Amino acid sequence: MMKKLNFVVNNRKYSIEVDPRKTLLDVLREDLKLTGTKKGCGSGECGACTVVIDGQNVNSCMVFALDMEGKEVITIEGLAPKSGEIHPIQQAFVDHGAIQCGFCSPGMIMSTSAILEKHEKPTEEQIREGISGNLCRCTGYVKIVDAIQSLAENK
Amino acid sequence: MIMNNSSAEKFFFESFSTLKETSEFLVSKGNVAMISAGSTDVLVHTQKRGFPNYIVSLNQIQDLNYVNVDKNEVRIGSLTTLTEISESQIIIEKFPALSKAAGQVGSPQIRNRATIAGNLCNASPAADTAPALLVYDAKLKIFNQGNERIVELSEFFVGPGKTILENGDIVIEIILPIQKKSVSSFVKIGKRKALEISIMSMAMSVEIENNIIKSAKVACGSVAPKPVLINKTAKSLVGLEVKDELDLVNAIEIIKKEVTPIDDIRGTANYRLHMLGVTLKRMVLELVRSEA
Numbered sequence: 001m002m003k004k005l006n007f008v009v010n011n012r013k014y015s016i017e018v019d020p021r022k023t024l025l026d027v028l029r030e031d032l033k034l035t036g037t038k039k040g041c042g043s044g045e046c047g048a049c050t051v052v053i054d055g056q057n058v059n060s061c062m063v064f065a066l067d068m069e070g071k072e073v074i075t076i077e078g079l080a081p082k083s084g085e086i087h088p089i090q091q092a093f094v095d096h097g098a099i100q101c102g103f104c105s106p107g108m109i110m111s112t113s114a115i116l117e118k119h120e121k122p123t124e125e126q127i128r129e130g131i132s133g134n135l136c137r138c139t140g141y142v143k144i145v146d147a148i149q150s151l152a153e154n155k
Numbered sequence: 156m157i158m159n160n161s162s163a164e165k166f167f168f169e170s171f172s173t174l175k176e177t178s179e180f181l182v183s184k185g186n187v188a189m190i191s192a193g194s195t196d197v198l199v200h201t202q203k204r205g206f207p208n209y210i211v212s213l214n215q216i217q218d219l220n221y222v223n224v225d226k227n228e229v230r231i232g233s234l235t236t237l238t239e240i241s242e243s244q245i246i247i248e249k250f251p252a253l254s255k256a257a258g259q260v261g262s263p264q265i266r267n268r269a270t271i272a273g274n275l276c277n278a279s280p281a282a283d284t285a286p287a288l289l290v291y292d293a294k295l296k297i298f299n300q301g302n303e304r305i306v307e308l309s310e311f312f313v314g315p316g317k318t319i320l321e322n323g324d325i326v327i328e329i330i331l332p333i334q335k336k337s338v339s340s341f342v343k344i345g346k347r348k349a350l351e352i353s354i355m356s357m358a359m360s361v362e363i364e365n366n367i368i369k370s371a372k373v374a375c376g377s378v379a380p381k382p383v384l385i386n387k388t389a390k391s392l393v394g395l396e397v398k399d400e401l402d403l404v405n406a407i408e409i410i411k412k413e414v415t416p417i418d419d420i421r422g423t424a425n426y427r428l429h430m431l432g433v434t435l436k437r438m439v440l441e442l443v444r445s446e447a
């Protein structure tokens with residue numbers, strides 16, 4: 001049976017009817033058409049679907065959409081301060097060549113935002129630990145760590 | 156549990172704000188209803204085996220997320236996440252094997268959702284927090300329709316995916332007696348650091364005085380159909396004066412006889428036996444040196 005879900009995504013309130021079997025990832029992509037969040041494995045392994053809930057990075061494929069009742073979710077679309085601009089994390093990824101095919105980038109950037117929320121100046125170890133749930137098949141991670149480190153240094 | 160790939164019309168997601176309503180609902184639906192907490196195991200199961208008719212989420216119940224300390228024990232609410240456990244100062248100080256184990260589950264994203272009770276109730280032989288909780292003599296508080304009972308964790312697991320939980324049972328608290336004199340540790344052997352189910356894991360809690368082991372508890376994961384206490388080996392450690400690894404030759408022989416792991420996709424029985432010996436040795440030496 002379809003069921004009502006009330007929650008906030010990227011500071012916007014939604015009140016929608018959802019298929020109760022759906023994960024948060026499916027609702028974001030299919031119902032809200034927020035396709036910035038990617039579906040890789042669908043089983044918690046790759047981190048492509050990472051979003052931030054209450055300041056913490058979470059795999060949106062591992063959450064029942066209906067468990068988001070009353071919660072606030074931030075996706076890659078909600079990171080930039082204004083439409084037409086990009087967030088400093090995104091800029092740092094661009095500047096450091098931390099994006100190749102880009103499939104992991106939305107998830108990687110949401111994990112970065114959680115790392116920077118948790119640690120004011122994260123060490124390399126904290127950065128590597130913080131992105132350990134995000135797989136990247138292209139960059140070899142070095143440029144991603146560089147990008148995150150540059151943000152920590154500029155803080 | 157009956158999984159039947161329910162269509163949207165036949166699948167229901169329920170959540171109640173009280174334990175009593177939740178438990179009564181579970182009893183009324185029997186084996187077509189499944190509890191969900193962090194859902195990191197539940198969603199993997201539903202992908203493999205289909206949906207039950209009812210998922211009953213615990214997430215609208217308040218006050219099941221805490222780490223409380225009193226004089227003799229630490230009590231952990233069942234919905235406390237593994238991130239919260241690995242970062243809790245009191246757990247890092249008093250129960251380091253548990254904070255280490257919780258901090259090595261999956262990835263940060265998984266630990267931010269995964270709950271401690273979910274890790275135990277899923278009853279995987281590889282559940283990382285189980286060996287640590289076993290060596291700390293953990294007890295579980297279980298709620299059913301207004302009644303509460305307490306069971307020893309050592310009596311909780313039955314086999315892979317099976318526990319003593321009955322219809323309507325909800326684990327609400329994990330109770331850890333504070334061990335004043337013991338030192339403890341946890342090691343997980345896997346192929347890589349993150350997102351790895353253990354090939355073997357071991358937790359140990361020992362009391363040491365002047366290099367002599369006064370008491371010992373050892374527990375392992377991924378070497379039997381359920382997480383297990385390794386009692387004979389632990390007993391063989393008691394009374395030992397440990398100066399170097401030669402003092403542990405006998406205990407290593409015993410653990411290799413006491414445990415009978417199997418080959419599976421993650422590792423062979425032989426590798427597991429070898430690593431049991433190596434891990435036992437390293438862990439005892441580490442703990443003895445920490446007390447010297």
Ligand SMILES: Cc1cc2nc3c(=O)[nH]c(=O)nc-3n(C[C@H](O)[C@H](O)[C@H](O)COP(=O)(O)OP(=O)(O)OC[C@H]3O[C@@H](n4cnc5c(N)ncnc54)[C@H](O)[C@@H]3O)c2cc1C
Nearest residue numbers: 044192193194195196197261269270273274276282283326
């Ligand atoms: C990618 C990935 C990596 C993982 N890595 C690891 C790992 O390294 N180590 C490890 O140990 N586990 C790992 N897991 C498994 C899982 O994340 C943990 O077991 C987690 O702790 C389960 O908690 P949960 O709250 O998500 O449980 P859920 O999925 O919500 O529930 C798990 C089971 O417990 C039952 N249950 C939950 N809460 C209660 C309760 N309070 N009372 C009664 N029954 C209850 C549910 O009905 C279900 O059967 C991994 C999972 C994924 C998807």
Ligand code: FES
Nearest residue numbers: 040041042047061
């Ligand atoms: S799609 Fe969610 S972790 Fe891979």
Ligand code: FES
Nearest residue numbers: 100104136137138
């Ligand atoms: S840039 Fe291609 S997967 Fe990371």
